[in-house]
Amino acid sequence: MNQSIDQLCINTIRTLSMDAVQKANSGHPGAPMGLAPAAYVLWTRFLRYNPRNPSWADRDRFVLSAGHGSMLLYSMLHLTGYDLPLEEIKNFRQWESRTPGHPERELTPGVETTTGPLGQGFGNGVGMAIAEAYLAARYNRPGCEIINHFTYGIVSDGDLMEGVAAEAASLAGHLKLGKLIYLYDNNRISLAASTDLTFTEDRAARFEAYRWHTQTVDDGNDLDAIDRALQAALKETTRPSLILLRTHIGYGSPAKQDTFEAHGSPLGEAEVKLTKQNLGWPAEPAFLIPDNVRAHFNETVSKRAQAEAEWKERSSAYERKFPELARELESVLRGNMPDGWDLEVPSFPADAKGMATRVASGKILTALALKLPMLIGGSADLNPSTYTALPKLGDFESPQRQFSDNQGSAGGSWGYDGRNLHFGVREHGMGAALNGMAAHGGIIPFGSTFLIFSDYMRPSIRLAALMELGVIYVFTHDSIGVGEDGPTHQPIEQLVALRAIPRLVVIRPADANETAIAWRVAIESRDRPVALALTRQNVPTLDRTKFAAAEGLRKGAYILADAPSGKPDIVLLATGSEVSLIVTAREKLAEQKVNARIVSMPSWELFDRQSREYRDAVLSPAIRARLAVEAGLPLGWHRYVGDNGDVIGIDRFGASAPGNVVMEKLGFTVSHVVERALALLR
Numbered sequence: 021m022n023q024s025i026d027q028l029c030i031n032t033i034r035t036l037s038m039d040a041v042q043k044a045n046s047g048h049p050g051a052p053m054g055l056a057p058a059a060y061v062l063w064t065r066f067l068r069y070n071p072r073n074p075s076w077a078d079r080d081r082f083v084l085s086a087g088h089g090s091m092l093l094y095s096m097l098h099l100t101g102y103d104l105p106l107e108e109i110k111n112f113r114q115w116e117s118r119t120p121g122h123p124e125r126e127l128t129p130g131v132e133t134t135t136g137p138l139g140q141g142f143g144n145g146v147g148m149a150i151a152e153a154y155l156a157a158r159y160n161r162p163g164c165e166i167i168n169h170f171t172y173g174i175v176s177d178g179d180l181m182e183g184v185a186a187e188a189a190s191l192a193g194h195l196k197l198g199k200l201i202y203l204y205d206n207n208r209i210s211l212a213a214s215t216d217l218t219f220t221e222d223r224a225a226r227f228e229a230y231r232w233h234t235q236t237v238d239d240g241n242d243l244d245a246i247d248r249a250l251q252a253a254l255k256e257t258t259r260p261s262l263i264l265l266r267t268h269i270g271y272g273s274p275a276k277q278d279t280f281e282a283h284g285s286p287l288g289e290a291e292v293k294l295t296k297q298n299l300g301w302p303a304e305p306a307f308l309i310p311d312n313v314r315a316h317f318n319e320t321v322s323k324r325a326q327a328e329a330e331w332k333e334r335s336s337a338y339e340r341k342f343p344e345l346a347r348e349l350e351s352v353l354r355g356n357m358p359d360g361w362d363l364e365v366p367s368f369p370a371d372a373k374g375m376a377t378r379v380a381s382g383k384i385l386t387a388l389a390l391k392l393p394m395l396i397g398g399s400a401d402l403n404p405s406t407y408t409a410l411p412k413l414g415d416f417e418s419p420q421r422q423f424s425d426n427q428g429s430a431g432g433s434w435g436y437d438g439r440n441l442h443f444g445v446r447e448h449g450m451g452a453a454l455n456g457m458a459a460h461g462g463i464i465p466f467g468s469t470f471l472i473f474s475d476y477m478r479p480s481i482r483l484a485a486l487m488e489l490g491v492i493y494v495f496t497h498d499s500i501g502v503g504e505d506g507p508t509h510q511p512i513e514q515l516v517a518l519r520a521i522p523r524l525v526v527i528r529p530a531d532a533n534e535t536a537i538a539w540r541v542a543i544e545s546r547d548r549p550v551a552l553a554l555t556r557q558n559v560p561t562l563d564r565t566k567f568a569a570a571e572g573l574r575k576g577a578y579i580l581a582d583a584p585s586g587k588p589d590i591v592l593l594a595t596g597s598e599v600s601l602i603v604t605a606r607e608k609l610a611e612q613k614v615n616a617r618i619v620s621m622p623s624w625e626l627f628d629r630q631s632r633e634y635r636d637a638v639l640s641p642a643i644r645a646r647l648a649v650e651a652g653l654p655l656g657w658h659r660y661v662g663d664n665g666d667v668i669g670i671d672r673f674g675a676s677a678p679g680n681v682v683m684e685k686l687g688f689t690v691s692h693v694v695e696r697a698l699a700l701l702r
C-alpha cells in the first residue's frame with residue numbers, strides 16, 4: 021500500500037470500524053469513517069494519556085458525545101494500546117463484550133463517560149471542565165501545577181440540536197471554560213435526513229453568541245488544518261472552543277458517502293469491498309492492521325505517555341513543598357472521606373411546630389461542606405427556595421469576569437475555587453454537568469431544583485444511575501404541600517418515576533433528624549446517585565425519646581413505634597411529611613382500642629436491600645391490614661401493603677390553594693387516615 025504512514029493509520033481506523041460494524045451486522049460506520057483523520061490528529065498529537073494507567077488523575081479527558089460512533093473510539097483505544105484486544109473489536113456489540121453498542125463508562129478502559137443519548141456527552145464535558153477548573157484552583161500553587169488538563173470532545177449534529185447541549189454550552193460560555201475543546205462533526209447528515217431539512221441555523225454564530233471561540237475547518241481530511249485549529253483552541257484560555265469541521269459521513273464509500281444510509285447500518289459486504297478498493301486497501305483480511313501502523317502507534321503513544329512520568333515528578337515536588345495539600349488532594353482523588361467528616365452535622369431537638377426538611381437540609385449541607393472540600397454544587401436558580409447555598413464558600417465563576425451586580429452571591433471568593441455553582445435555570449444542563457463532574461473524579465457534586473422539575477433532568481439522572489455515579493440531587497417542594505403555586509408545581513408521579521430508575525436511591529425523610537441521616541447516606545453513596553425529596557412546609561421534629569432513632573433511615577424503613585404487645589392490629593406506613601399524620605393517627609386509633617404500628621419508610625431502595633428477616637419484622641406480612649400514606653401517585657405501594665392493604669395517595673393533578681388546604685381536600689388529614697384504617701380493619 022503506497023500511502024503515507026498518516027494515511028495508512030487513518031485508513032486503518034476507517035476499515036476497522038467498517039469491518040466491526042459489518043461483522044456485527046449492526047452499528048454506525050459513517051461517522052467513524054468521516055472522523056478518522058480528526059481522531060488520528062487528536063490522539064497522536066494532542067491528547068495526554070497513558071493506556072497503561074487509564075485512570076491517571078491529570079490525563080486529558082475525551083468525550084465521544086456522538087456515542088453512536090463508538091467504533092471510532094474503540095478503534096482508537098485498541099490502536100493506542102488500551103486493554104482492548106482485537107478480539108473485542110471483532111466482538112463489537114456482542115453479549116459481554118467490552119465494545120458495547122454505545123460507549124459505557126467502567127466497562128471499557130479509556131471510556132470516560134457513557135454516551136448515546138445525544139447531547140448528554142456535550143454536557144458531561146462541561147462538568148469535567150468545571151471539575152478540572154475547581155481542583156486546579158484549589159490545589160495548584162505558583163510553579164506547581166498539579167492539576168492541568170484539557171477536556172476534548174467530538175460532538176455531532178444531533179448533539180448540537182438537543183436542548184441539553186444548548187444549556188450546557190450557555191453555561192460553559194458564561195463560566196469561560198477555556199480548557200474545553202469540542203470538534204463538531206459537521207457532516208450535514210443525521211439519522212433520517214440531510215441537515216438541510218432540519219438544522220440550518222448559523223452554528224458558528226450561535227456559539228459565538230454563547231461566548232465560545234469558534235473556528236471553521238473546511239476539509240476534515242486536512243491534517244494540518246485540524247492541527248492548527250486545535251493549537252489555536254489550546255491557546256484560547258478564556259473561552260471554550262468549538263471547531264466546526266466539515267467532514268463526509270461514510271468517507272470513501274462510493275455509494276454511501278454523504279448519505280444517511282451510511283449513518284446507522286452496515287455498508288454491506290459488497291460496499292465494504294468497493295470502499296476498501298477506493299481507499300487503496302486490500303479487501304482481505306478483515307480487521308487488517310499493517311505492521312508499520314502498529315509500530316507507528318506504539319512509538320507515538322510511548323511519547324505521549326511521557327506526560328504521566330513528568331506529572332509524577334511534579335507530584336513528588338508538590339508533596340515535598342505542600343505536604344498537607346498533597347495529602348488532601350490524594351484523599352479527594354481517591355474518594356476517601358476525612359476523619360470526622362460528619363461530626364458537625366447538627367441534630368435537632370424535638371419540636372411539635374418543627375421545621376421544613378429543606379431547611380434542615382440547608383443546615384446539614386452547610387456543616388458537611390466545611391469538612392468536605394470535594395463537595396461542590398448548587399441549584400438551577402432556586403437557592404433561596406432549596407437552601408443549597410454554601411455560605412461564604414465562594415462562587416464558582418471565572419476570575420476574568422467582572423460583575424456589576426453580584427446579587428445571589430454566596431460570599432467568599434470569586435473564582436474557580438468557589439464551591440457554589442450557579443447553574444442558572446438550566447436543569448437538564450445541570451444534570452449532565454453533574455455527571456461529568458462525578459465522572460471526572462475528585463468531586464462529590466450536588467444539584468438542586470424543585471422535585472417537579474426533576475422531569476427536566478431525568479435523562480441525566482438515568483445516566484448517573486447507569487454509570488454508577490455518586491451524584492446527589494436535592495429536590496425540594498416535594499408534594500402538593502407546595503400549595504399556592506398550584507398543579508404545575510406540585511409533583512404527583514415524580515417520586516414513583518424516580519423510584520423506577522434502577523440503582524437510583526430515593527430518600528424522602530420524615531423530619532430534620534432523618535434528613536441528617538439521609539445526607540450521610542448520600543455522601544457515603546459513591547457508586548449510586550441519591551435523590552433527596554424534601555418538604556417546603558414545616559414538619560414536626562419527632563421526639564426521639566418516644567420514637568425510634570432516626571438512624572433507622574439507613575434501613576429504608578423502620579418501626580417508629582409499635583403496638584404495646586408488639587402485635588399490632590394494623591400497620592401504618594408513610595414517607596416524608598405524611599409520617600406526622602400516621603403518628604397522630606396512631607394516638608387516635610388507640611383511643612378506639614386499635615393498636616397500630618407506625619413505620620417511617622423514607623426509601624424503598626434502601627429497604628429492598630435489607631434481609632427478608634428484617635423486612636418481615638417491619639411489615640409483618642401476617643398482618644393483612646396495612647395502610648400506606650404518601651402524597652403522590654399510589655403506584656407501587658401495594659408491594660408493601662399487600663393485596664388486602666390500602667393506600668392513601670393521589671391519582672389526579674394537584675390544585676392551586678394554600679398547601680394545608682390542598683392537603684386536606686385531597687385526603688391528607690389525620691381523620692381520613694383513621695377512617696381508612698378502621699375501614700381496613702372492618
Ligand SMILES: Cc1ncc(C[n+]2csc(CCOP(=O)(O)OP(=O)(O)O)c2C)c(N)n1
Nearest residue numbers: 051136137138176177178179209210211283
Ligand atoms: C436523545 C437522542 N435522540 C435520538 C437518538 C437516535 N439517534 C442516534 S444518532 C441520531 C442522529 C445522528 O445524526 P448526527 O448526530 O449528525 O450523527 P451522524 O449521522 O453524523 O453520525 C439519532 C437521531 C439518540 N441517540 N439520542
